[in-house]
Amino acid sequence: MNRTLPLLASFALMALPMLSHGKTDTYPTRPIRVVVPFSAASSADNLARALSEKLSEKLKQPLVIDNRVGAGGTLGVSAVAKAPPDGYTLLLTTSSPLVISPLIDRSVQYNVEKDLAPVAMLSTGPLLLVSSPNLPARNVQELIALLKKEPGKYSYASNGNGSYSHMAMELFARMAGVDLVHIPYKGPAQAEADVIGGQVTLMFDAVGTATSMIRAGRLRSYGTSSAQPDPLTPDQTPLAAQGGAALKGFDVFGWSGLLAPAGTPPSVIATLQTAVGEVLADAAFRELMAGRNTTLVKPQASREMAKQIRGDRAKWEQLVKSAGIKLE
Structure with missing residues (x-):
């Protein structure tokens, strides 16, 4: 009788749990x-x-x-x-x-x-370009004309150097050919409050926070920063579609x-x-x-x-x- 076969069978049976454990140890196994x-x-x-x-x-x-x-x-x-x-x-x-x-x-x-x-x-x-309702510019064309009239007089708030609100306005200013003073903040709350109060002229604001202020009449919106319409703000038109040749291709x-x-x-x-x-x-x-x-x-x-x-x-x-x- 060949005693090797039963011995091999025993080892195979012993190995089954280890092989089974290896198969179940798949990602993720912990938080x-x-x-x-x-x-x-x-x-x-x-x-x-x-x-x-x-x-x-x-x-x-x-x-x-x-x-x-x-x-x-x-x-x-x-x-x-x-x-x-x-x-x-x-x-x-x-x-x-x-x-x-x-x-x-x-x-x-x-x-x-x-x-x-x-x-x-x-x-x-996208972001929304907003100002105080008291600013004498009711649309994008009027806004660009107003800003060009007195270069360096008007300002904009951002959430800080390098934030998207900062970069979006720098791109807007360059494409529109206007000169604005940058006032960086440590976050959106105080920046938005100062735009509402008129201490700062403009801001690219987040849709989530700006929308409620626009509906309450505390902010005026000129449109969205993306070239495509935003499904969350269907009543807001992209700036690229309003600013003529100057803002053609504006997409942030x-x-x-x-x-x-x-x-x-x-x-x-x-x-x-x-x-x-x-x-x-x-x-x-x-x-x-x-x-x-x-x-x-x-x-x-x-x-x-x-x-x-x-x-x-x-x-x-x-x-x-x-x-x-x-x-x-």
């Missing part, structure tokens, strides 16, 4: 940390919390929000860029610290294309996305992309976020972040150089 480089209740934070709840259901693991605030979002981005590339530390951020900050801030210590791996674009949206919009450290396994990225795509395709979730003034990208567009980053950087790099914009 995932999602770094948001902005404060709680910011637009990025609100999206992160809503998305994380849905992704937790898909991935069968909790996603824990970690607000890493500071330096215009670059501290949080830097933390993720240096994190282990295992899929358990992710970044949910707006586009500014990915695209603009590296162009104007020499202290930025990460290279977006080398240190981070795009997972999915999540949302996109911010976006948010989910990223991982560079070197994260492709299988992990694919798992995340599939889960995010399913959430973005959920009609109820899209309606929920629209009610919160957030326009989600279409699922098929969610994987175009790398292309978007390259295009944005090329556009803003040209403006930064020509206008001499830098972090002060």
